[in-house]
Amino acid sequence: MEKISLDKEIILNATEEVIRRFGPEKANISDVAKSLKVSHAALYRYYNGKTDLWKAVTERWLSNLHASSKNILSEDNPADIKLFRLLEEFAEAKRRSSINDPEMFANYLKLAQSSMDVIEKSIEDGINCIKEIIEQGIKEGIFFEEFPHQAAIAVYHATSAFIHPNSFKAHNRKQNIESVINLLIRGLKNPNK
CATH class of the missing domain: 1.10.357.10 (Tetracycline Repressor, domain 2)
Known part of the structure; x- marks a missing residue:
């Protein structure tokens, strides 16, 4: 169950924080979901998986x-x-x-x-x-x-x-x-x- 209102910007911010905390080799989409206190599936409403999310983060x-x-x-x-x-x-x-x-x-x-x-x-x-x-x-x-x-x-x-x-x-x-x-x-x- 989602605890916060999500949008792409919130997800990208959280993903950057996770990458900075764990490094690009260890960071994963589950870490992002955990940091946002949402289910793993909630992120898939916005991005089609880790590759799509990491591309969006890098592009930004x-x-x-x-x-x-x-x-x-x-x-x-x-x-x-x-x-x-x-x-x-x-x-x-x-x-x-x-x-x-x-x-x-x-x-x-x-x-x-x-x-x-x-x-x-x-x-x-x-x-x-x-x-x-x-x-x-x-x-x-x-x-x-x-x-x-x-x-x-x-x-x-x-x-x-x-x-x-x-x-x-x-x-x-x-x-x-x-x-x-x-x-x-x-x-x-x-x-x-």
């Missing part, structure tokens, strides 16, 4: 992780400054999370190995943010690019090495990030400006 976590990136898009800055800030934020967001929220970061890595659809959506969102800034730069006359979407894909892939956990403790990480970003921005710039 990624969205929250990249919220500051979305804020950069609305800044009143020229496109080259925005792009630098955005790419730097992309590189640092996951590294910060691996330090500040290691269980949720581990959950993200686990999901990345088994289910690519949430990860692919996050990549697509990142590419679209870059494309928006490149298009702004074209309008401003800062960037010269005939195919902004393809350029955004290239820029994303060129910087994606910095979102991989193996890069987080690399010597000269910040300098390397800045060098790659500056190189990419120079490549996008209008040669007449």
